[in-house]
Amino acid sequence: MPFATAIHDRYFEDYIKGEVHTFGSTEVVEAEVIDFARKFDPQDFHTDPDAAARTVFGGLIASGWHTAAMMMRMYADHYLTKVASLASPGLDELRWIMPVRPGDVLSVRVSIVEAVPSRSKPDRGVVTSFIEVLNQRDEVVMSMRAVNMIGRRVPG
């Protein structure tokens, strides 16, 4: 279901418990998989197609951190408010469920688990989002439960 408000006019009040948002389309590109992994996660199965072919994965797979980063780009472009994001204290239960390979096309499904006003700060609320990253076969390749502090349109 779409948000009632555009991303430049989106506040805590627009994140409604139980709603599910799907968005984004990112192709996983081999050169980018290798580039990311050389910088941040230099394991053979992320950086070297030939060596990767000889592992249990049978070929190159993206670093789990690269998959997370690609998710974040879609989350920032489509879900997270552009005007009231007050950063994130963290996340729980991050799971890398299936390999992500060059040529895969990823998208995101977010289910809003909880949206509650902050007890200590009347200008914001706390939104808990269950995030799933899907591939082109609608298989869930990664999931996590993330928390964002979001500014309120009308402070309490």
Next chain:
Amino acid sequence: MPFATAIHDRYFEDYIKGEVHTFGSTEVVEAEVIDFARKFDPQDFHTDPDAAARTVFGGLIASGWHTAAMMMRMYADHYLTKVASLASPGLDELRWIMPVRPGDVLSVRVSIVEAVPSRSKPDRGVVTSFIEVLNQRDEVVMSMRAVNMIGRRVPG
């Protein structure tokens, strides 16, 4: 404390519950903070020093995913075996505790929480690591509890 074995000869048996390993030194570079965020986390406080100065952060801060990626590079270079890493099913309790800023110098402290042989697969074990990322003032800026599957030197 150092590992008994070099990273190219390190197996499940070398990850010992209760041991603490500290390693790495990564300077946070402004141009890299901006580059990462433009690709993966385009929020003003990660991409635009002037706009960031007007936020609660008072200046540019690294994307939490960038901090995680810098951690992973040190983890792969110093901690994770180069010969027996069988990937990770996920992590829990990731916390972004303090802002990470250009000029900060990050390092890693890992405490081995648990190291148990796999029940179903005799060729590997499951290592749970509590990871802390520290800045140059020894402040913990990020922490998480990560799980790695590691091959055994001597299958059970």
